[in-house]
Amino acid sequence: MEYRKSIADYIKARYAILVIESFEEERVLNELMIISKELNHNLYLWNSTQGVMYNGNVIGEKTFDLKVALDFCETKAQEGNSKNIFVFCDAHNYLTNSSNPIYRRRLKDFAFNIRNKGYRSNCVIISPNFEINNDLQKEITLVDFPLPNRTEVKRIISSFVDSWRNVSNVKVDVDENLLEKFVDAAIGLTTLEIENCLAKALVSDHCLDKNDLKDLLEEKKQIVRKTGILEFVDSNLDLSSVGGLNTLKKWLELRSHCFRPEAKKFGVRAPKGLLLTGVPGCGKSLTAKCVASAWNMPLLRLDMGKIFQGIVGSSESNMRLALKTAEAISPSILWIDEIEKGLSGAGGNGGDGGTSTRVFGTLLTWMQEKTSPVFVFATANNINGLPPELLRKGRFDEIFFVDFPSFEERKKILEIHISKLKRNLDNFDLNKLAKLSGEDKFGKDVVLAGAELEAWVSDSLIEAFSRKINGSSEADLQMGDFETTINRLVPMGQMRKDEFIKLRQWANQNAVSASVDSASHPTGNESFLGGRRIDF
Numbered sequence: 179m180e181y182r183k184s185i186a187d188y189i190k191a192r193y194a195i196l197v198i199e200s201f202e203e204e205r206v207l208n209e210l211m212i213i214s215k216e217l218n219h220n221l222y223l224w225n226s227t228q229g230v231m232y233n234g235n236v237i238g239e240k241t242f243d244l245k246v247a248l249d250f251c252e253t254k255a256q257e258g259n260s261k262n263i264f265v266f267c268d269a270h271n272y273l274t275n276s277s278n279p280i281y282r283r284r285l286k287d288f289a290f291n292i293r294n295k296g297y298r299s300n301c302v303i304i305s306p307n308f309e310i311n312n313d314l315q316k317e318i319t320l321v322d323f324p325l326p327n328r329t330e331v332k333r334i335i336s337s338f339v340d341s342w343r344n345v346s347n348v349k350v351d352v353d354e355n356l357l358e359k360f361v362d363a364a365i366g367l368t369t370l371e372i373e374n375c376l377a378k379a380l381v382s383d384h385c386l387d388k389n390d391l392k393d394l395l396e397e398k399k400q401i402v403r404k405t406g407i408l409e410f411v412d413s414n415l416d417l418s419s420v421g422g423l424n425t426l427k428k429w430l431e432l433r434s435h436c437f438r439p440e441a442k443k444f445g446v447r448a449p450k451g452l453l454l455t456g457v458p459g460c461g462k463s464l465t466a467k468c469v470a471s472a473w474n475m476p477l478l479r480l481d482m483g484k485i486f487q488g489i490v491g492s493s494e495s496n497m498r499l500a501l502k503t504a505e506a507i508s509p510s511i512l513w514i515d516e517i518e519k520g521l522s523g524a525g526g527n528g529g530d531g532g533t534s535t536r537v538f539g540t541l542l543t544w545m546q547e548k549t550s551p552v553f554v555f556a557t558a559n560n561i562n563g564l565p566p567e568l569l570r571k572g573r574f575d576e577i578f579f580v581d582f583p584s585f586e587e588r589k590k591i592l593e594i595h596i597s598k599l600k601r602n603l604d605n606f607d608l609n610k611l612a613k614l615s616g617e618d619k620f621g622k623d624v625v626l627a628g629a630e631l632e633a634w635v636s637d638s639l640i641e642a643f644s645r646k647i648n649g650s651s652e653a654d655l656q657m658g659d660f661e662t663t664i665n666r667l668v669p670m671g672q673m674r675k676d677e678f679i680k681l682r683q684w685a686n687q688n689a690v691s692a693s694v695d696s697a698s699h700p701t702g703n704e705s706f707l708g709g710r711r712i713d714f
């Protein structure tokens with residue numbers, strides 16, 4: 179196991195303070211126990227109710243005070259040539275910016291002595307949510323401790339299932355095939371959460387079988403949602419629900435099989451991710467929702483706003499938790515919608531004490547180093563707030579620019595939304611409608627966005643319905659409704675024209691047009707389309 183080796187290496191290299199961020203104290207402790215045996219170190223454990231323990235027995239003073247515990251540990255560290263790992267379970271509560279600075283000082287002193295007096299000891303802090311404050315920033319090393327992987331999840335579920343197999347009053351009907359499905363459903367949860375979910379499934383009807391699969395998956399979704407940062411997005415839309423954006427769709431379709439094991443064997447590197455920028459209401463979020471089902475991968479939406487709200491723990495540790503969960507559930511798509519909302523302070527004077535810069539740094543480093551198959555699907559309506567590092571070549575596989583829809587794209591979008599109303603398309607002149615929603619009607623460079631086209635269709639339907647209610651003989655949706663309602667629309671493109679011209683100028687230099695490739699770029703009136711053209 180990679181993380182076991184990495185923790186052992188830190189200990190051997192005498193890193194003074196390690197912080198292992200995890201909700202799974204027990205699992206981490208088990209690992210540390212194994213490591214301490216392998217390295218022949220004594221393992222001391224402190225928590226705030228039991229004091230310092232060795233081999234399960236309380237030794238020394240039974241203290242809830244971290245300073246007293248650290249004093250005690252230091253005397254142990256000084257003993258002869260002893261090798262020790264001192265594990266602290268509740269220390270994070272004493273080490274926040276708002277707690278008494280004496281605790282941070284005491285820990286720093288201990289770290290200093292470990293380095294300079296040559297103690298063969300390390301401190302390990304286990305914390306679900308560690309706030310790295312300035313005092314300790316240079317002293318601590320954050321160690322990654324992932325959620326249980328497939329093998330571990332399988333072991334947890336198997337041992338639960340086996341323990342109930344021959345119990346009277348309980349029916350367990352789980353074969354190897356179903357077990358694998360349980361594993362898929364449970365991955366992304368902690369050991370305790372998995373056991374709780376299974377116990378709940380069992381208690382509800384004294385039976386554990388294929389009917390519990392759906393509940394298990396639902397439970398997981400609830401639990402992930404409860405972290406308040408990530409959310410599973412269920413969507414059964416596929417890319418045919420997106421009108422236009424052909425270059426982008428082709429790019430995505432080409433990569434739809436790249437997360438399969440065969441792709442890896444073939445030497446294909448799993449795509450890292452893409453950034454979709456551009457005009458609001460033109461299908462960026464819609465594409466994210468569609469790509470997950472097209473690729474048959476779970477879609478996790480990361481709410482950048484909530485990362486910064488700091489309801490649970492610090493912003494950085496929220497970000498780390500989100501990334502860790504996405505990794506555990508991988509192959510997965512991590513959808514960071516409107517990334518600029520959270521990160522507008524990053525790379526500049528955000529006025530938040532550098533928090534957004536650090537959160538952003540966590541994301542960038544992870545994107546750089548990640549090996550797990552998590553595809554990052556980031557969208558941004560406004561590139562002004564985005565730090566240049568994000569846009570640098572190599573962060574994302576590609577940066578696409580989504581502009582207002584072209585004539586052909588408007589036809590397609592209208593077709594999609596009119597079809598949704600279950601109306602016969604033959605009754606509508608799509609060419610005429612596309613013209614009505616474009617430059618012919620609104621003047622140069624002004625056309626309706628996808629969301630506005632959708633709104634136009636619904637307004638027209640309301641118009642038709644109101645005629646029906648008023649007893650008109652022309653009872654259903656028809657072209658005339660569109661012609662009436664278009665006059666009530668004030669296009670966003672008109673109100674924010676200058677903003678979009680600037681955005682397009684940026685896109686011409688920095689992004690690829692999501693809409694057209696140079697071969698098929700229609701020569702009509704779509705001079706406004708921004709972004710470089712690419713060929714496949």
Ligand SMILES: Nc1ncnc2c1ncn2[C@@H]1O[C@H](COP(=O)(O)OP(=O)(O)O)[C@@H](O)[C@H]1O
Pocket residue numbers: 419420421422423457458459460461462463464465557559591594627628629630632
């Ligand atoms: N290209 C498109 N094809 C079909 N519908 C679209 C398209 N663009 C926008 N829409 C409609 O407008 C809604 C809002 O678009 P959205 O994807 O949320 O825009 P944004 O680019 O701001 O993320 C979509 O849910 C969809 O109904």
Ligand SMILES: [Mg+2]
Pocket residue numbers: 459462463464515516557
């Ligand atoms: Mg959006």
